[in-house]
Amino acid sequence: MASRRIFKILSAAVGDGTSARLGQLALPGRKVVETPNFTSVASRGAVPHLTPDNVTRHTDLSSTYMALEDCRPPTDMDTVVEKPNAAIYEIEGEGEDSRPLHAFTAFPQEIPTILAARRCPAVTAPSGNTSKLLAIFTSTGFRSISIAEYAEAARKLKPDVVVGPADLLHSSQAPAAKKQLRMTERTEDWLDQFLGLLKADTRITSNVPESLIFAPLIPVEWKIQWTYLRHLAEEVLDDISGLAVYDVNLMPELGAFKFSHLPKLSLDTPQNPQDILRQISLGIDICLVPFVNNVSDAGVALTFSFPAPKTGTGIQPLGTNMWSSEHKISLTPLAESCTCYACQKHHRAFVNHLLNAKEMLGWTLLQIHNHHVLTEFFRGIREALAQGPEEFEALVQEFATVYDSEIPAGTGERPRARGYHFKSEHHQEKYNPRTWQDLNNNSNPGTERTEKPHEGAGPDGQPSA
Amino acid sequence: MFMPVATQASLKGLTPEQLEDTNCQLCLNNTYHLGLKPGQEVLDTIGGAHKLQGWNRNILTDSGGFQMVSLLKLATITEEGVRFLSPHDGSPMLLTPEHSMSLQNSIGSDIMMQLDDVLVTTSPDHARMRLAMERSVRWLDRCIAAHKNPHRQNLFCIIQGGLDLDMRRECCREMVARDTPGIAIGGLSGGEAKEEFCKVVEACTALLPELKPRYVMGIGFPEDLVVSVALGADMFDCVWPTRTARFGAAITRHGVYNMRNAKYARDFGMIEEGCGCKCCRPKSEGGLGVTRAFIHHNASKETVSAHLLTIHNVWYQLNLMREVRESILADRFPEYIKEFFGNLYAEPKDYPSWAVEALQRVNVDLTA
Numbered sequence: 001m002a003s004r005r006i007f008k009i010l011s012a013a014v015g016d017g018t019s020a021r022l023g024q025l026a027l028p029g030r031k032v033v034e035t036p037n038f039t040s041v042a043s044r045g046a047v048p049h050l051t052p053d054n055v056t057r058h059t060d061l062s063s064t065y066m067a068l069e070d071c072r073p074p075t076d077m078d079t080v081v082e083k084p085n086a087a088i089y090e091i092e093g094e095g096e097d098s099r100p101l102h103a104f105t106a107f108p109q110e111i112p113t114i115l116a117a118r119r120c121p122a123v124t125a126p127s128g129n130t131s132k133l134l135a136i137f138t139s140t141g142f143r144s145i146s147i148a149e150y151a152e153a154a155r156k157l158k159p160d161v162v163v164g165p166a167d168l169l170h171s172s173q174a175p176a177a178k179k180q181l182r183m184t185e186r187t188e189d190w191l192d193q194f195l196g197l198l199k200a201d202t203r204i205t206s207n208v209p210e211s212l213i214f215a216p217l218i219p220v221e222w223k224i225q226w227t228y229l230r231h232l233a234e235e236v237l238d239d240i241s242g243l244a245v246y247d248v249n250l251m252p253e254l255g256a257f258k259f260s261h262l263p264k265l266s267l268d269t270p271q272n273p274q275d276i277l278r279q280i281s282l283g284i285d286i287c288l289v290p291f292v293n294n295v296s297d298a299g300v301a302l303t304f305s306f307p308a309p310k311t312g313t314g315i316q317p318l319g320t321n322m323w324s325s326e327h328k329i330s331l332t333p334l335a336e337s338c339t340c341y342a343c344q345k346h347h348r349a350f351v352n353h354l355l356n357a358k359e360m361l362g363w364t365l366l367q368i369h370n371h372h373v374l375t376e377f378f379r380g381i382r383e384a385l386a387q388g389p390e391e392f393e394a395l396v397q398e399f400a401t402v403y404d405s406e407i408p409a410g411t412g413e414r415p416r417a418r419g420y421h422f423k424s425e426h427h428q429e430k431y432n433p434r435t436w437q438d439l440n441n442n443s444n445p446g447t448e449r450t451e452k453p454h455e456g457a458g459p460d461g462q463p464s465a
Numbered sequence: 466m467f468m469p470v471a472t473q474a475s476l477k478g479l480t481p482e483q484l485e486d487t488n489c490q491l492c493l494n495n496t497y498h499l500g501l502k503p504g505q506e507v508l509d510t511i512g513g514a515h516k517l518q519g520w521n522r523n524i525l526t527d528s529g530g531f532q533m534v535s536l537l538k539l540a541t542i543t544e545e546g547v548r549f550l551s552p553h554d555g556s557p558m559l560l561t562p563e564h565s566m567s568l569q570n571s572i573g574s575d576i577m578m579q580l581d582d583v584l585v586t587t588s589p590d591h592a593r594m595r596l597a598m599e600r601s602v603r604w605l606d607r608c609i610a611a612h613k614n615p616h617r618q619n620l621f622c623i624i625q626g627g628l629d630l631d632m633r634r635e636c637c638r639e640m641v642a643r644d645t646p647g648i649a650i651g652g653l654s655g656g657e658a659k660e661e662f663c664k665v666v667e668a669c670t671a672l673l674p675e676l677k678p679r680y681v682m683g684i685g686f687p688e689d690l691v692v693s694v695a696l697g698a699d700m701f702d703c704v705w706p707t708r709t710a711r712f713g714a715a716i717t718r719h720g721v722y723n724m725r726n727a728k729y730a731r732d733f734g735m736i737e738e739g740c741g742c743k744c745c746r747p748k749s750e751g752g753l754g755v756t757r758a759f760i761h762h763n764a765s766k767e768t769v770s771a772h773l774l775t776i777h778n779v780w781y782q783l784n785l786m787r788e789v790r791e792s793i794l795a796d797r798f799p800e801y802i803k804e805f806f807g808n809l810y811a812e813p814k815d816y817p818s819w820a821v822e823a824l825q826r827v828n829v830d831l832t833a
Contacts, residue, residue, distance in 0.1 A: 043766075043767055044762060044763045044766045044769075045762060045763055046763055046767055046770075048768070048769070049768055049772075051753075051769055051772045051773055051776070052753045052755070053483065070523045071762075072818055103754075104756070104759055104762075105737045105759060106754050106755045106759055139647075139766070144718075207655055231649075274655060327508055328503065329506075329507050329510040329511060331511060331516075332630055344479075344520050345519050349503070349507065349511055349517065349602065350474075350517055350518060350519065353473075353474065353502060353503040353507070353517065354473075356476075356502050356503070357473040357474075357475070357498075357502045358479035359473050359474075359475040359477070359478075359702075360475075360477065360768050360771075361475040361476075361477075361478055361480065362475075362774070363768075364480065364772075394591065410792075415768070416474055
């Protein structure tokens with residue numbers, strides 16, 4: 001019901017919701033999200049490298065994705081072991097900051113938050129979900145939470161959108177039909193329980209609008225989850241405000257259900273802009289795009305745009321490796337005619353220097369630029385869609401012929417990996433090579449000294465010349 | 466005035482606009498580091514460090530002399546200059562007074578520092594200390610001779626002489642005679658006792674001309690700043706406020722707090738109550754409304770809380786000096802010093818004795 005008010009489809013031919021379309025998602029108290037659009041991915045309550053003032057000043061993010069596992073959910077056990085709940089559950093929002101998740105993260109007021117149980121991409125848990133418990137990976141280790149705990153956490157955090165609990169694949173990529181059926185049944189049970197808990201929660205008198213619930217569609221063959229889809233369409237349709245699609249290959253089958261009015265969020269992570277275009281062609285309204293953060297960390301500036309420019313000079317790269325020494329003295333912007341802060345105010349030589357000097361500002365500037373490229377890419381997509389579906393599809397074809405399909409790799413080091421969400425594995429290679437050496441150890445291979453360092457040099461240093 | 470340090474042409478994670486937001490008018494770059502990365506050729510082609518980093522306000526460049534101490538094991542010092550081994554690939558680089566000037570001319574800094582022969586102040590070798598002091602004077606002459614843009618860039622001399630007050634005085638006379646636009650007191654902040662530090666600053670400022678800025682290099686703890694101003698110094702720089710921010714520490718008027726401590730996990734107060742920085746101002750006043758709990762949540766897992774604390778700490782230092790300036794203009798600096806120490810320590814008996822004694826000598830009685 002709520003969904004009919006928050007989401008408006010603008011395309012003339014509405015269709016069955018399984019082809020590209022224009023829309024507007026208006027969440028209470030936030031700026032309107034023009035769709036198709038993308039959602040940025042936050043980590044520990046912040047888009048990596050971007051302070052909230054930089055987000056406001058230099059980006060135009062439509063929304064941001066946060067994971068419950070980043071805000072260690074409370075458990076009953078915490079009181080027993082005297083490990084208090086994460087603080088985020090105690091913050092009281094007030095006034096404009098009435099949504100605690102926003103208040104806690106100091107996230108810019110106009111940008112809506114989307115909360116799901118797990119980070120994207122998530123670290124594989126040592127054991128899968130059980131029939132009642134969802135496995136997550138928090139700052140204090142792997143844990144399983146019940147659906148009631150998830151619902152309680154969501155009730156307290158009040159994100160703008162919450163994605164219902166999903167029994168996703170654990171390790172195997174191609175589970176047996178029996179396993180797929182079990183995933184479907186669990187997800188259905190969990191969603192019903194989750195909806196029931198959040199709906200029953202009428203005791204709060206706060207005037208904060210409730211979080212909108214998006215139902216998960218799991219990566220299971222559509223035939224196997226047919227009953228779940230029918231359940232969504234026939235029994236709980238009024239309680240859900242959108243769909244969170246973990247496998248966009250399900251999209252063509254959704255025409256058989258009355259889902260066309262629902263906004264569709266893709267959590268099926270694209271690897272490149274071509275994947276994004278395919279998702280939009282299938283009817284996705286909002287794409288989660290985690291590759292932007294990775295591309296920035298790799299030191300690469302994205303350079304693609306939609307529609308693709310008419311160059312006729314062979315395959316165009318999707319990005320530029322800013323580590324390359326060819327940018328050393330280049331005063332040109334990261335991408336030609338880009339209007340982002342990094343391109344307007346700075347130049348390639350500075351970003352190249354910052355990466356070489358391992359200064360954190362390099363990654364900040366790349367994040368600003370790369371998010372801007374995606375914002376413009378989606379603006380281009382919406383403008384093409386406004387021309388009509390045929391024009392859009394023609395431009396999608398053209399994009400595929402103009403651009404390479406792989407984003408170039410950065411050739412330098414990445415920022416230091418910090419935090420629990422980088423899980424090391426057995427015999428894993430060092431993330432970055434060691435950059436320092438023992439100065440007193442002359443036998444250290446790889447150091448060719450032209451002068452002998454004074455052994456055990458005291459504070460008086462070198463005798464006078 | 467306090468000057469934050471952007472060693473490699475970037476103030477640790479902040480954009481130039483964010484640095485402007487802290488009211489910073491002058492930041493430091495380091496000649497030695499910029500000479501290695503991006504290198505002189507690049508600086509010449511781009512047209513200097515202002516253009517490189519998109520910073521339109523002032524830049525002061527340290528000459529690279531301090532790296533003789535901080536990178537001691539990589540450096541060999543002779544009369545000609547300092548031979549460094551690059552920490553990146555072990556390749557040698559000879560930093561002479563002439564080369565340092567040439568680099569700083571390429572950088573285009575508004576204030577340049579002479580190359581000086583720096584020793585740790587605690588060095589017991591008196592002869593070596595004298596050599597360093599005299600050599601610094603000789604190097605100043607070579608710097609002045611090699612300086613290509615005396616109209617556009619101001620070259621400051623640096624007074625050496627360790628903790629020997631007579632040697633410092635001698636150096637002051639030699640340096641002042643060479644009439645540079647500003648004068649720095651160098652070689653301090655190398656682990657010497659605070660009493661000794663104060664005596665050196667006092668001895669030097671007594672001999673320096675009234676109308677030239679006096680810059681005490683490498684000083685950054687709030688107490689040191691306030692006491693040094695009382696002893697007659699004007700300018701300071703230090704990496705500590707930004708470095709400690711990256712370690713999760715917030716500087717406040719009540720002391721330094723480590724935000725990674727578990728007790729801040731559920732502290733929904735501002736980093737510092739009443740602080741005017743972008744992080745601490747409430748959203749209704751154009752601030753971010755960042756809480757200690759969020760800094761704790763994000764610290765050492767993402768870089769964002771380090772950036773936020775950097776904004777706060779730089780603001781704190783600059784605001785402290787603004788308050789000092791205002792109190793001097795209002796002729797109430799002694800009262801301000803008392804308030805400052807009163808905020809920092811629970812009781813007067815906790816005041817550090819070096820500060821009490823140094824201030825007593827300039828007629829500020831903290832115990833009164």
